Amino acid sequence: MATDKEKQPCPSLGLRLLGWWHRKRHRPLHVSPQKRVAIVGSPNVGKSLIFNRLTGVYVTVSNYPGTTVEVFRGCTVIEGVHYEIVDTPGMYSLLPGSEEERVARRLLLEERPDVVVHVVDAKNLERMLLLTIQLLEADLPVVLVLNMMDEASKVGLEIDTVSLTEALKIPVLPVVAVTGQGIAELRRVIHEVAHHGTFAAIRSKSGRGYCADNAAVAG
Numbered sequence: 031m032a033t034d035k036e037k038q039p040c041p042s043l044g045l046r047l048l049g050w051w052h053r054k055r056h057r058p059l060h061v062s063p064q065k066r067v068a069i070v071g072s073p074n075v076g077k078s079l080i081f082n083r084l085t086g087v088y089v090t091v092s093n094y095p096g097t098t099v100e101v102f103r104g105c106t107v108i109e110g111v112h113y114e115i116v117d118t119p120g121m122y123s124l125l126p127g128s129e130e131e132r133v134a135r136r137l138l139l140e141e142r143p144d145v146v147v148h149v150v151d152a153k154n155l156e157r158m159l160l161l162t163i164q165l166l167e168a169d170l171p172v173v174l175v176l177n178m179m180d181e182a183s184k185v186g187l188e189i190d191t192v193s194l195t196e197a198l199k200i201p202v203l204p205v206v207a208v209t210g211q212g213i214a215e216l217r218r219v220i221h222e223v224a225h226h227g228t229f230a231a232i233r234s235k236s237g238r239g240y241c242a243d244n245a246a247v248a249g
């Protein structure tokens with residue numbers, strides 16, 4: 031007598047091909063990451079949009095251990111290297127205040143990501159640089175993303191990214207997350223920082239130095 035398994039009809043070639051494609055699409059989630067990237071910044075600056083642009087739609091969501099704070103983890107491959115990207119809860123400061131800030135702080139200081147992408151709203155840059163300084167003081171490999179450059183331009187704001195790169199000694203990138211402008215360059219810089227550090231990333235552009243608008247950095 032046929033078992034239940036034997037009674038099931040053999041899947042068609044189409045279904046088997048669909049299964050193969052599905053496994054292939056999801057494979058990156060099951061590969062252990064070689065490098066880890068954390069996206070940090072104040073609430074509502076576009077962290078999740080940048081996270082989505084970097085990872086696509088396949089993400090896992092879980093509560094951070096011992097908390098009710100949700101942490102999104104996704105992945106991407108840059109030049110053959112597998113990266114885990116973590117979208118952290120909004121934080122104003124590295125000094126823990128809210129539960130979200132405590133989780134973000136632990137993600138940074140305990141997991142020690144290979145790259146920390148600090149996203150700021152370009153319109154409120156000055157106010158948000160405090161966190162950049164704290165991240166640098168914690169000896170984290172920071173890339174500063176000036177997001178919402180479309181809105182900054184609309185109100186006539188011009189940001190001297192060359193001076194900012196020179197002053198902070200980290201890559202500074204203008205991004206418009208809603209259109210995807212600057213994301214390809216962000217991927218390149220993440221890869222560079224993960225492998226060679228922030229200083230090399232600054233200098234890697236055309237061998238003359240890197241900054242957001244492709245101009246040379248002095249020195």
Ligand SMILES: Nc1nc2c(ncn2[C@@H]2O[C@H](COP(=O)(O)OP(=O)(O)OP(=O)(O)O)[C@@H](O)[C@H]2O)c(=O)[nH]1
Binds near residue numbers: 181205207
């Ligand atoms: N105009 C403009 N709007 C943007 C840009 N990036 C993000 N936004 C908008 O800003 C809002 C917040 O974006 P999110 O990606 O949710 O921001 P977040 O930092 O993840 O916010 P929290 O998770 O609450 O901390 C959304 O309405 C986005 O559409 C940008 O480059 N330009």
Ligand SMILES: [Mg+2]
Binds near residue numbers: 077078079117
């Ligand atoms: Mg978010």
